[in-house]
Amino acid sequence: MKTRILLLDDEASLIKWLRYALEQKGYQVFATTDPQDAMVEIKNQRYDLIISDIKMPEIDGFEFLKRVRGVHPDMPFIFITAYGSMDSAISALRDRASDYILKPFSIDELAVRIKANLSSYIKGPTKIIGSSKRMRNTLAMLDKIAATDTTVLLLGESGTGKELFAREIHQRSKRAKANFVTVSCAAMPETLLESELFGYKRGAFTGAATDKDGLFKTADKGTFFLDEIGDASPTIQVKILRLLEEREIVPLGSTRPIKVDVRLIAATNKNLSEELKKGSFREDLYYRLNVIPLVLPPLRERRDDVPLLAEHFLKEICRREKLGERSLRPDSLKVLRKYDWPGNVRELRHVIERAAILSDSHYLGPQHLGLPQSRGKSLNQIQSEEIARVVRECDGNMSEAARILGVSRATLYRRFKSIKRRRK
Template structure:
């Protein structure tokens, strides 16, 4: 499809000459005799419905430079070529400074104006392709399907789709590894914002200073090492969705700043003085009981109600066992394809082992187990021997009355088990458990867990 050219000049002869020239090249052409009608056309149109503007610097109703300023504000990416007569070169130079692509002096040869417009359109096409490519490269892998067969998760998914169409902020609750980010992605792709960006941040994984910088961005010189101005996720997610994972671990200071963003729809980058306006849909998630956190004074009540307009509670995997087999098959196909193995499925004994396990790490733990099994499987079926779940671990966590243990003891056993399965690789362990490295280190000290100098994997990360 040929480009659409807008021509604005108060001389009818120039408009007819240019229109005839461009129509002969099979361009779509619209002409305007003054700046007012041109601006009305651009304001009433949509982004991308016109590809380039050829505009005179002298207008009968308003200054051509003023017209250019308004055009660039409305369509900053649209290239503008200005036409100037002898004696108005200074105005043309000013137009270039304001963002015009180039200028041409009247009277101009046919070949010159055609060549200039072709070059401007080609550059515009390359810029558009570059913007699309950057958008694709920076966009996370947002899920377009969720694997389940259980009626329990069907209720969750139906609610997700139902509330996605609104613009309300949503709080997703659930244990670590239940798929909270997956649900946040499903909310985005089923919303009116699906054409814009979906960004996420793990609030528990960053210090307060780094979290604030990542969210709000900073200006050059805001702190030591800030050698350039950096956009934050709030600005990058403008018009889209921002997923705040582990919101329950955010400090009081950052909570206050987030509340301002949600209430006022504006924020101030670190080191700046002027606020920036944003339009963002927030989806937050936590494995904590935020109501209890509010009662204990660790989480702001006003922020809680701002985020908790709608709540989606995810059931743990042990409460939707019908989903274990389809999820396991999904992960097996994914990792078998990645490592180029032909693995058809699981033996009945392996499936029984998967079904009998309690999955304290939920879907994330299941994925980790299947990934390991795919790597170790030699035939075309996964057997129980390559599943890193032992008979003792397969047994229900509710033991005989005389062997009941505390929740604290179960947590200690699970952390130790995952540490051993990952070869005491702390980052991988924290990822499986759905906690930050800082939280894992604290738990290791709290439970006095022994960490050998060298793990099964042969390396340790500190």
Template sequence: MLHKVLIIDDEKNMRWILEEALKNEFEVKSVENGELGLEISQSFQPDLILLDDQLPRKNGLELLPAFLAQNPDVPIIMMTAYATVENAVKAIKIGAVDYLTKPFHLNQIKEVIKRNIGTQVKQQPVIIGESKIMKEIIQQIRLVAPTDSTVLVSGESGTGKELVAKELHQKSNRKDQPFVTVNCAAIPENLMESELFGHVKGAFTGAVSNKKGFFQLANGGTLFLDEIGEMPYYLQAKLLRVLQEKSFYPVGSDTPISVDVRIVAATNRDLHEEVELGNFRMDLFYRLNVFPIHLPPLRKRKEDILTLAHHFLDRYKRPYQLDEETKTLLTSYEWPGNIRELQNCMERMFILSQGGEITKEHVPPEIKNKITHSHASFNKPADEASLNLEEHERELIENALMKTKGNQSQAAKLLGITRYTLLYRMKKYQILK
């Protein structure tokens, strides 16, 4: 199978020259601007990207971080007709593997491509965990991945929901097909239908050409709908129809398009509660909830904290050592930001330690302060600490109920807990319904 090269250059002649020069040795696609490049790279899945610096709207240096984020394992070579040492250094610092000045000999570009293509080893998703609950989740992933069943992944922010989605894709029969991620919370409501299903030219002001939506880009592969709880209610019915009929209409078109897509959805919301509140369709919830996987917060799997910490530090491929006091601090902290917070913390500590021994001096002060405050509370007499905690919790619940005029679902949402947890607490503290 030929390696894939994606060319992004606004000069039509340059695109033609490069395509002709490379087509016998590589599978080549070319586009004229960065936006199209970002769109097509999800479905084309290139092994190397040639990115021109002088592009309309946004230049190559401005677009480079977006391409690296979307294609973290793909080498990117910058091309420019206006080379400066400053820009070359900046491109390399951002993450480009090389920086070529036009005009260049075609043999030179071939040589550079061959030297860089395949050099960056793709990092497969890794689910880390020695705790009983994580071993059970890993087993669930192993069982459901080879099927086409829809999976709903739930859990707090930072618990690794996208990692689970990627693992499901990599262990499925669709692994060689596109894996497309859609963050439903990040797309403006008025653009979401077009982004999901695409549109035809003239469908609305600004639709100057046909555009494929995420469903078409993911055809044959996996579509990961992150933060599905944020999807507007009116669009939920259209999504449900696609899941049922496996076809849809692009905006402005009366011709249906059939797709074969495996859906993995994720949410940090309690969708049971969202259904009760009328924010999420019950029929869509049951269509998505075919195989639920719930990721526990890090504070519920503390035995995995040091395993994860070592995993993040091992990425630097440099010697390090965690002293015992630091280990105690890491396992005593509650990690409200979960795995994402732990990963950022380990990066910061490694930098501060300059690759040597990592001690408590390198632990961020906000973490040490929270642990100290927590220990101070627990050092109070047991009766006093318990009384203060219960009084505080009861007061929070009563205030939430007062603010929502007794609406339990809204009060639970305000408190960040489920309605069932709220009912349990109300019964415990004998708070009248």
């Protein structure tokens, strides 16, 4: 089976060239300048990887990525970006693109990236890895939750494993034999989401030629994973509330409710209590969802898991790519441990897999990781810099500096001495 790539760029001449070049490399390519067109393709065909421009009229690359993630949370997605817009490329990675390539690039460079990203696209179940205290507690919770049938609210930053946990809860529950259905509230326009979730009767709106079951119905007896619930519109929120209270849904254009038996797992990386305060999230729905909240800690708060996860991802990629044994040098592990991981486990996985593929050597050194040094500052470092700055501004007057920093003179002396010692 050929690898299928979808290519989106508003520059017709560029995609024509890219398409030709990639086809020469043995890929099957669908190329378009129209994001709507691309979305339809993605929903109806199997694709293995997406390449998209960032700057486009109407829907830009970020918006497109968001929509793709609603249907394929982990499909490899490479941004093409103009030189000089590195910042947007980096924020793209946090927005869950898997990679980016700077213009101008050669087709061989692109081919390397494609290969690296394809291999990181694991299909099938992943084991939950982690042995830090935070993770052990979370896993113990998971076990208890799986044994019950209540609504679960998964909270945590992007890439902390919310979807992984949702699947695991389903797998370990008595509903495991029925469907696990997932939909993201941020992925589609409201009206489309509504008809997808709740279904419709023939004639409910123009284009509704036949009755259609909603996805909640498809998940009957199973588990429904409602992702990015923080983005649900007021209308959707009311309907979900009804589902939770009455255990029934009303398809669009119908007056007759349908009973459904689903367990709801909702997730968001937004701060829901803040959304409550702003009035953009209903309080009654919040309490209904918040029966069992499970908070997945960010990776920087459980650094003990970093080496474990890194080794795990490395082993996995080496086996899959037949790279032989590869290992992380101790100084690499140190760098990994220090880094703050704004993209959490997902980012770690990408970093490791990319390093494994791009390096020719058996031992992966820090230079293969490609982590920006400036983002890896520790709290200690930031504090030291601040202390040094204040002391400098006070012309070395330690009493004055201590007052500004809100610490005792003794503390300041001690810290300042150790900073100077480290600098030597």
